[in-house]
Amino acid sequence: MNEKELNKKIGELQKKMDPLRKELRKIEDKASLKEKQKLLGRCFKYKDSYGSGEKWWIYIKVVAVSKDVFTHLKVERRPGGFLSIRLEDNFTYHADYFLHETEIEEEEFQEQLKTMIRDFSFHIKEEED
Numbered sequence: 618m619n620e621k622e623l624n625k626k627i628g629e630l631q632k633k634m635d636p637l638r639k640e641l642r643k644i645e646d647k648a649s650l651k652e653k654q655k656l657l658g659r660c661f662k663y664k665d666s667y668g669s670g671e672k673w674w675i676y677i678k679v680v681a682v683s684k685d686v687f688t689h690l691k692v693e694r695r696p697g698g699f700l701s702i703r704l705e706d707n708f709t710y711h712a713d714y715f716l717h718e719t720e721i722e723e724e725e726f727q728e729q730l731k732t733m734i735r736d737f738s739f740h741i742k743e744e745e746d
Contacts, residue, residue, distance in 0.1 A: 646684050653682040660726035661718035671696050676721070676729045680704070692729050694736075702733055 618626070656679045664672040673695055681688035686706045693701040 650682065650684055653687065656687065657682055658723075660721045660723055662721050662725070663718040674729075676726050677718070678723075678726050690730075692726070692733050694733065700733055700736055702730070702737075 658679065660676065660678045662674050662676045665675050666672040673693070676692040677689045679687055679689045688704060688706050691701070691703050691705050693699075695701075
C-alpha cells in the first residue's frame with residue numbers, strides 16, 4: 618500500500634470511528650452521572666490547614682451534580698475567627714471525589730451550618746452597636 622492509499626484508508630476508518638467514539642462517550646457520561654448522583658445530599662467533613670500548622674474541620678454537603686461538576690455547600694471556621702459559608706463547584710470526572718473525606722450524618726452538617734449562621738448574626742449585631 619502506498620502513502621496515498623494508506624492516508625485514504627486512515628480517513629475512511631476515522632469516519633467510521635468518530636460516531637462510535639461519540640456514542641461511547643455518551644454511554645460513559647450517563648454511567649458516570651448515575652454514579653455521581655449517589656453522592657447527592659451526602660455530607661462529609663475533612664481537616665485542612667491550607668499549609669499552616671493548625672488544622673480545622675471543613676464541612677460539605679453535595680447539593681448538585683452534573684456530568685463534570687459537583688456543587689457543594691461548604692462551611693468552614695478557621696482559627697482566628699474566619700467564618701465562611703459558600704457554594705462551590707469542583708470539576709472532576711471521578712464519582713468517588715468526596716470519598717476520601719469522612720462521611721457524616723446530615724444532622725452534624727446542619728448543626729455546623731446553624732452554628733455558623735448564628736455566629737455570623739452575632740458578629741453583625743456586634744458591629745452595629
